[in-house]
Amino acid sequence: MADFSIGELAKRTLTKVETIRYYERIGLLPEPARTEGNYRSYDRAQLGRLSFIRRARDLGFSIDQVRELLDLADQRDRSCEAVDVIARQHLAEVERKIADLTALRVELSDVLGGCQRGTVADCRIIETLAPAPA
Amino acid sequence: MADFSIGELAKRTLTKVETIRYYERIGLLPEPARTEGNYRSYDRAQLGRLSFIRRARDLGFSIDQVRELLDLADQRDRSCEAVDVIARQHLAEVERKIADLTALRVELSDVLGGCQRGTVADCRIIETLAPAPA
DNA sequence: CTTGACCCTGTAGTGACAACAGGGTCCATA
DNA sequence: TATGGACCCTGTTGTCACTACAGGGTCAAG
Structure with a gap:
């Protein structure tokens, strides 16, 4: 049913082949099936x-946080509390x-x-995120 | 006019002191003034x-992207194009x-x-971000 | 049956910090 | 005035999350 190689998977997820093998090593991805010639499938x-995983990483979540989010999906047999x-912590973040x-x-x-009008906009990019949350 | 030490700055921005010195080394923060005793001010x-910088990093932007965003604020004398x-690229992202x-x-x-109702929600967390952008 | 694209398992290098080590500064208190 | 603890300084080294080889095996095409 349309299985594919690591290179194919890499292409479809815009990920490096080495990164996929790395995720497997640290247990973020399960060990995949292997072909006759020992290729990952x-x-x-x-x-x-x-x-x-890739998109959550891109959004600034750490590997451990991604692991937690995946667990929310995987281990639905855990305690409700x-x-x-x-989930509440991640939602807040x-x-x-x-x-x-x-x-x-x-x-x-x-x-x-400002740029389109040919003028120099009064740039407040820094101020936007500036005030310390403290 | 209320200048402060590196420790103070670290506390107010929830940053490690070492990280601030690192940002200075790579030119993301300008070299600050020094006190009589050679302390950063x-x-x-x-x-x-x-x-x-910290909040942009937290949002998943790389150091180089942060540099570009800061440049948008700093160098308003650059060409409009x-x-x-x-700006358009960052806006899309x-x-x-x-x-x-x-x-x-x-x-x-x-x-x-689902948790509050005491039932097991049909969890679609993975599916949410799953379909490859390709 | 060879050649080029792809895969394998290592190990080593990079970016962005984090954690010492060894020493100097500052200042409240004895 | 001296001394102890909190803070600062400049290195160097360690960690996390990849990324890039090195050295070799697999496989479909020609």
């Missing part, structure tokens, strides 16, 4: 899992990041607007 | 700059990240909702 599930605590990115988007739009 | 501008191209995080937020909310 992946399926759709692995593709989904790796896509998720544990799931709740972890996600919402904070959305807020920061939204502010940054406004500033980038302003820069573009 | 920072002001509000540096505080803002460092806060921006260059600014436009760079920011919007993509917001979309991903928004999808993730929905899934985390669902996990919490």
Whole structure:
């Protein structure tokens, strides 16, 4: 049912082949099936899992955080309180990041607007994310 | 005018002292003034700059991307086209990240909702970010 | 049956910090 | 005034998350 090689998987997820093997070594991806010639063989599930990992990493989550998020999906047999605590923490972080990115988007739009009008926009990019959360 | 030490700056930006010195070494932060005893002395501008750097890093931007964003704020004398191209690219990336995080937020909310009702939610966390952008 | 693209298992190098080591500064208190 | 603890200085080394070889095996095409 449409299995594919590590190179194929790498291409589809915009990931380096070495990175996929690295994720396998640290246990983030399960050991895949092997072909007769000892080549790794992946399926759709692995593709989904790796896509998720890569995009979560791109969003600034650490490997350990990605592991937790994957566990939320994998181990649904865990205690409800544990799931709740972890999901709640990640939700708070996600919402904070959305807020920061939204502010940054406004500033980038302003820069573009100023540029299109041929004027020098009063650039407040730094101020956007500047005030320390403390 | 309320200058402060590296330790103070570290506390206010939730950054390690060593990280601040590292940013100075690679030219992301300008060399600060020094006190009589050769201690680094920072002001509000540096505080803002460092806060921006830390939060941009947390949002998954690389050091080089942060450098570009800072340049958008610093070098407003650059050509309009260059600014436009760079700002446009970052805007696209920011919007993509917001979309991903928004999808993730929905899934985390669902996990919490299911948990509160004491049932096991049909967890689609992975599927949320799964389909390869290809 | 060879050649080039791909795969394998190592090990070593890089980017972005984090953690010492060995020493100097500062200042509140004895 | 001196001394102890908190903080600072400049190195150098360690860690995390990849990334890039090195040296060799697999495989479909010609």
